Amino acid sequence: MAADIGALFNAGPKVVEGATFEEGLGFQDLGGPLVHCTNGTIDNLAANEAECFEQLRTILSYLPNSGGDAPPVIPSDxxxxxxxxxxxxxxxxxxxxxxxxxxxxxxxxxxxxxxxxxxxxxxxxxxxxxxxxxxxxxxxxxxxxxxxxxxxxxxxxxxxxxxxxxxxxxxxxxxxxxxxxxxxxxxxxxxxxxxxxxxxxxxxxxxxxxxxxxxxxxxxxxxxxxxxxxxxxxxxxxxxxxxxxxxxxxxxxxxxxxxxxxxxxxxxxxxxxxxxxxxxxxxxxxxxxxxxxxxxxxxxxxxxxxxxxxxxxx
The missing domain is CATH 3.90.226.10 (2-enoyl-CoA Hydratase; Chain A, domain 1)
Incomplete structure (x- = not known):
């Protein structure tokens, strides 16, 4: 999740306000990184979208292209x-x-x-x-x-x-x-x-x-x-x-x-x-x-x- 713009929730602030009477919630308050990166819904936090994609590229570099392949071995110094x-x-x-x-x-x-x-x-x-x-x-x-x-x-x-x-x-x-x-x-x-x-x-x-x-x-x-x-x-x-x-x-x-x-x-x-x-x-x-x-x-x-x-x- 990108720390600057990331948010995740089942319903937006207005719907929540009408259902639970919680007022004044923003996207970050309702489902930002401080919520979901500490409860296990989101695994990793990144500073922004660019860092999100960089982390994804890093993870993929460890993984095989398919279940029928071995993970890629690279030269190591x-x-x-x-x-x-x-x-x-x-x-x-x-x-x-x-x-x-x-x-x-x-x-x-x-x-x-x-x-x-x-x-x-x-x-x-x-x-x-x-x-x-x-x-x-x-x-x-x-x-x-x-x-x-x-x-x-x-x-x-x-x-x-x-x-x-x-x-x-x-x-x-x-x-x-x-x-x-x-x-x-x-x-x-x-x-x-x-x-x-x-x-x-x-x-x-x-x-x-x-x-x-x-x-x-x-x-x-x-x-x-x-x-x-x-x-x-x-x-x-x-x-x-x-x-x-x-x-x-x-x-x-x-x-x-x-x-x-x-x-x-x-x-x-x-x-x-x-x-x-x-x-x-x-x-x-x-x-x-x-x-x-x-x-x-x-x-x-x-x-x-x-x-x-x-x-x-x-």
């Missing part, structure tokens, strides 16, 4: 082997501290290739298009700077609590799962920190081929340690509370789990291919993208042409 030592320290040691996932994204993808979609709405998630060594890819990341990395019903996902239940987070979370499980696009996951619960299970284990790597800072599983001890040892902690030593027993359990926590053991249990050095993330992702375009996409296009794969718009 950004080496696939480029390392970024800064990624080793981007994840804070303190779990309560946040970090900016966009910094990781722009470091890993080809320089100046990141095109974000829907940045002003559904802000607990980040999505967009980019290239890896010239290969177009789509990118989805959780945004830990908003809502403590929990997905809400605004972009779809699994926050918890009474507010989440009243706003039908579960319903929209099912839509998220349907989208992940019905896609025929290969998915590659890089776990940088926390991935727990139902949403984590959906997003990192959605369908074949399940390919995922993790940073040493990655933590994943059914439940995080905080809260997981309360759930897994509920009866034991209740009995300890009766004897007046619940706090001591909780600390004992916490220390035991901390001692047993091992990223290699967890990686084996949850199908993580490799724990990688963060500086090598770009090289690993570029190698995967090249393999997908050389092998998997060709097979999928052949299957689509034969009617084995049908497009899904879940």
């Amino acid at each position: 950004d080496p696939a082997s480029r390392e970024d030592l800064a990624l080793r320290s981007i994840i804070p040691r303190r779990q309560a501290r946040m970090y900016n996932p966009r910094t990781i994204i722009t470091s890993v993808v080809d320089r100046d290739s990141w095109f974000e979609i829907g940045a002003l709405w559904g802000r607990t998630a980040i999505g967009g298009l980019a290239r890896l060594a010239g290969h177009p890819v789509g990118i989805i990341s959780l945004n830990c700077e908003v809502n403590g990395v929990m997905l809400t019903n605004s972009p779809a996902g699994y926050a918890i609590g009474t507010v989440a239940e009243r706003t039908a987070t579960m319903r929209w979370g099912v839509e998220l799962a349907k989208t992940y499980f019905t896609t025929t696009t290969p998915i590659f996951n890089v776990i940088t920190r926390r991935a727990f619960g139902v949403a984590g299970g959906v997003m990192i284990g959605s369908r074949d081929p399940v390919m995922q790597v993790a940073w040493p800072s990655g933590q994943w599983g059914s439940l995080p340690l905080d809260g997981g001890i309360e759930v897994g040892h509920r009866h034991e902690l209740r009995e300890a509370e009766k004897e007046g030593n619940k706090v001591e027993r909780y600390k004992e359990l916490e220390e035991e789990y901390m001692r047993l926590m091992n990223p290699v053991r967890t990686a084996n249990a949850f199908g993580v291919e490799e724990i990688i050095d963060p500086k090598d993330t770009r090289q690993v992702c570029c190698e995967w993208a090249a393999h997908v375009y050389d092998v998997l996409i060709k097979d999928r296009l052949a299957d689509r042409a034969c009617g084995k794969i049908h497009p899904s718009f879940a």
